[in-house]
Amino acid sequence: MKACILAIGSEMLTPFRVDTNSLAITERLNAIGCDVRVKTVVGDDIDELARVLTVALDTTDLVICTGGLGPTEDDVTRDAAARVLGLPLDLHEAILERIRARFARRGLEMADINRRQAMVPRGATVLENALGTAPGLWLERGTTTLVLLPGPPREMTPMLEAVIRDRLAPRTGGRGLFRRVLKITGRTESAVDAVAQPVYGAWTKSTAPIPITTTILAVMGQIELHLTASASSRAEADVALDAAVGALVAALGAAVYSIDGRPLEAVVGDLLRRARWTVAAAESCTGGLLMSRLTAVPGSSAYVDRGLVCYSNQAKVDWLGVPQTIIDEHGAVSESVARAMAEGVRGRASTNVGIGITGIAGPDGGTAEKPVGTVAIAVVTDGGADVRTFAFIGNREQVNYQSTQAAMNMLRLMLLGR
Amino acid sequence: MKACILAIGSEMLTPFRVDTNSLAITERLNAIGCDVRVKTVVGDDIDELARVLTVALDTTDLVICTGGLGPTEDDVTRDAAARVLGLPLDLHEAILERIRARFARRGLEMADINRRQAMVPRGATVLENALGTAPGLWLERGTTTLVLLPGPPREMTPMLEAVIRDRLAPRTGGRGLFRRVLKITGRTESAVDAVAQPVYGAWTKSTAPIPITTTILAVMGQIELHLTASASSRAEADVALDAAVGALVAALGAAVYSIDGRPLEAVVGDLLRRARWTVAAAESCTGGLLMSRLTAVPGSSAYVDRGLVCYSNQAKVDWLGVPQTIIDEHGAVSESVARAMAEGVRGRASTNVGIGITGIAGPDGGTAEKPVGTVAIAVVTDGGADVRTFAFIGNREQVNYQSTQAAMNMLRLMLLGR
Numbered sequence A, B: 001m002k003a004c005i006l007a008i009g010s011e012m013l014t015p016f017r018v019d020t021n022s023l024a025i026t027e028r029l030n031a032i033g034c035d036v037r038v039k040t041v042v043g044d045d046i047d048e049l050a051r052v053l054t055v056a057l058d059t060t061d062l063v064i065c066t067g068g069l070g071p072t073e074d075d076v077t078r079d080a081a082a083r084v085l086g087l088p089l090d091l092h093e094a095i096l097e098r099i100r101a102r103f104a105r106r107g108l109e110m111a112d113i114n115r116r117q118a119m120v121p122r123g124a125t126v127l128e129n130a131l132g133t134a135p136g137l138w139l140e141r142g143t144t145t146l147v148l149l150p151g152p153p154r155e156m157t158p159m160l161e162a163v164i165r166d167r168l169a170p171r172t173g174g175r176g177l178f179r180r181v182l183k184i185t186g187r188t189e190s191a192v193d194a195v196a197q198p199v200y201g202a203w204t205k206s207t208a209p210i211p212i213t214t215t216i217l218a219v220m221g222q223i224e225l226h227l228t229a230s231a232s233s234r235a236e237a238d239v240a241l242d243a244a245v246g247a248l249v250a251a252l253g254a255a256v257y258s259i260d261g262r263p264l265e266a267v268v269g270d271l272l273r274r275a276r277w278t279v280a281a282a283e284s285c286t287g288g289l290l291m292s293r294l295t296a297v298p299g300s301s302a303y304v305d306r307g308l309v310c311y312s313n314q315a316k317v318d319w320l321g322v323p324q325t326i327i328d329e330h331g332a333v334s335e336s337v338a339r340a341m342a343e344g345v346r347g348r349a350s351t352n353v354g355i356g357i358t359g360i361a362g363p364d365g366g367t368a369e370k371p372v373g374t375v376a377i378a379v380v381t382d383g384g385a386d387v388r389t390f391a392f393i394g395n396r397e398q399v400n401y402q403s404t405q406a407a408m409n410m411l412r413l414m415l416l417g418r
Helices: A021-031 A046-059 A077-085 A093-105 A112-118 A153-168 A189-200 A234-255 A264-275 A289-294 A313-320 A324-330 A335-349 A396-416 B021-031 B046-059 B077-085 B093-105 B112-118 B153-171 B189-204 B234-255 B264-275 B289-294 B313-320 B324-330 B335-349 B396-416
Strands: A002-008 A035-042 A062-066 A089-091 A119-121 A125-127 A136-141 A144-149 A176-184 A212-219 A222-231 A256-258 A279-283 A304-310 A353-359 A374-381 A384-391 B002-008 B035-042 B062-066 B089-091 B119-121 B125-127 B136-141 B144-149 B176-184 B212-219 B222-231 B256-258 B279-283 B304-310 B353-359 B374-381 B384-391
Touching: A002 A021, A002 A046, A021 A035, A021 A062, A021 A153, A021 A176, A035 A046, A035 B046, A046 A062, A046 A077, A046 A144, A046 B035, A046 B046, A062 A153, A077 A089, A077 A119, A077 A136, A077 A144, A093 A112, A112 A119, A119 A136, A125 A153, A136 A153, A144 A153, A176 A234, A189 A212, A189 A222, A189 A234, A189 B112, A212 A234, A222 A234, A234 A256, A256 A264, A264 A289, A264 A396, A279 A289, A279 A335, A289 A304, A289 A396, A289 B289, A304 A313, A304 A335, A304 B313, A313 A324, A313 A335, A313 B304, A313 B335, A324 A335, A335 A353, A335 A374, A335 A384, A335 B313, A353 A396, A374 A396, A384 A396, B002 B021, B002 B046, B021 B035, B021 B062, B021 B153, B021 B176, B035 B046, B046 B062, B046 B077, B046 B144, B062 B153, B077 B089, B077 B119, B077 B136, B077 B144, B093 B112, B112 B119, B119 B136, B125 B153, B136 B153, B144 B153, B176 B234, B189 B212, B189 B222, B189 B234, B212 B234, B222 B234, B234 B256, B256 B264, B264 B289, B264 B396, B279 B289, B279 B335, B289 B304, B289 B396, B304 B313, B304 B335, B313 B324, B313 B335, B324 B335, B335 B353, B335 B374, B335 B384, B353 B396, B374 B396, B384 B396
Parallel strands: A002 A035, A002 A062, A062 A144, A279 A304, A279 A353, B002 B035, B002 B062, B062 B144, B279 B304, B279 B353
Antiparallel strands: A035 B035, A089 A119, A125 A136, A136 A144, A176 A222, A176 A256, A212 A222, A304 B304, A353 A374, A374 A384, B089 B119, B125 B136, B136 B144, B176 B222, B176 B256, B212 B222, B353 B374, B374 B384
């Protein structure tokens, strides 16, 4: 079943607010095998809404609308639906009574405008709203279904769940969409795709028993591979997805750091915990971002001991014992200083791991020899050291984020190779 | 001019990701008087995309697409546009050369799939992308314009700004929407609204020469007041908005920390720079988040000296000289320890300001007496000390963010009161 989700409300056409109802709707529709093909946001304008509704009804099997069912003149979803389906609006006495009773329970008299909420396109099924005055509506045109739900999530969500359970799930053949996300760092999107494409190319063939579609996504500091299996149960999907994930991990190797959605800081944290290792970090350009990511994980106090942000060179000398001569000879941004920072913080904190990061995040401070984006990272452990210089691309925030990603990935690979 | 925004990418049809590019695009289109009527999200499916594009081109004057310009087979925006407009795709040698050079600068060879990014529908104008391999495209069909931009915001935003400045703004002549954002911290949404509502109530009257609408928005750690003026020029809007902002600031006082969009860390940074003060911080629960926010501001090395994340009590004793007796007597989360941390880091770094934060971010570690969300913060300066205990509501991330917001706001108020 192909679905379209329409979010109705002019506030979602301003620069301040996005539609988020569609995420919850998508999750629930996907689980009963219903595929969301298009999502549209439209304002409180009956002509525009009627036009969008017409297209949606013509091109999908199911249209779920949220919003525009309130009592004010702005709320035109009922009217637009009636117009598009060519149905008259009738006053529904039972709804009117329910709204009146709702007001009465709070000691209030129903305002006259609330009568609008009792207007129903002829032949519609009313969907009860236990938590608000706006009932939902279920309408059909040929084989296409139109469901109108209120906008507030606390009213919408239980109504959606009831509609799916009682009306939509029994109609779908039971095939649902089930997902996995692989996260990869230290490789470019094209490099990942070059390796992964031959692997996932075969899965999309319609002859596969459980077809799996794959999307590749470059986000800051990492590449994500999203796998979606269409299967008649979670168990069936899991078999296919486990095999697919296994094949991709075999091809991509240790570059895959997560197959269960966990962020890199959680993966590294688990490896540290299992190794019973503790970590301390000395950060210059990243200014505490590495420590704040490591400590964002609940329970990280088990393996994070301390961190130092040494923005001034004096702090590197005072607190870490980095010899001034190394700074003078190699410059503050150098592998020698990164290593001395890592060793200094590790020695002073008596941890298993010390990390040192020094670089030029920009926008100023770059030179021809060491342009903005140059970052030296050292990870020193009981077993050895890994020291590298990176040339990251991006603004200050992006350079710093990639630096923390690289440092954690270096540590991850060392922990894996123990 | 009526516009439609299309966000292209199957990941935005999953339960995990919303389109946010459209917010920045809407803001900039509104400023040149261009009205966004519909926003649509569609997946990486050429048939679906071609269908949606056709409808958009038929019903609006301007269609802005983001995404689907990458090098992989998933990226079908170029092909869909060519199909809908009935244009052949030609290889554009200059683009190919630019992509090759971009890879060469990083010492890499261009992958063959990147050739796809040099395919251009015949007659299109190429929009240069200074920050990525995917160029944008400008196409026209009759009086309708189609603009294709890449999905990553850091590439998309400057390209959008160039298109608006050079190509779209000269075409529009009408009233634009102009906005201001006031940011407030340390007050609840209802407290802000109670003060602000009597002020802004009058502006929305349709008889006002420049009507201003106001939206109040509660976001993590702060309240925002969004003002929108409809005016025929920025200069005209600025006169009305300046007066409106002045009236709100007069009513709300020092709780307003920003009237120009700057985040709190930038506001505090400017105050520190003007005072020629330096700062050092000792963080426990916030794990480096305060330092990483302070150092996210370009040029912050002028006033940020160093920071210490002392997750272990031992680090508080070793590096800050917090007496073990104070920890034993008052507990690690106490105003006494926060103050000793602030004084310790200030003394050791010889800075003007020392900040200490210690708290329980959760999910574990709370007690009946000190539940999750209890955070003690001390700000110690040349002129005195401010020490407070907060009871924040929310998860680990929210407690930590609010803690850094509170610490910076305490410092801001002390700097203002100097």
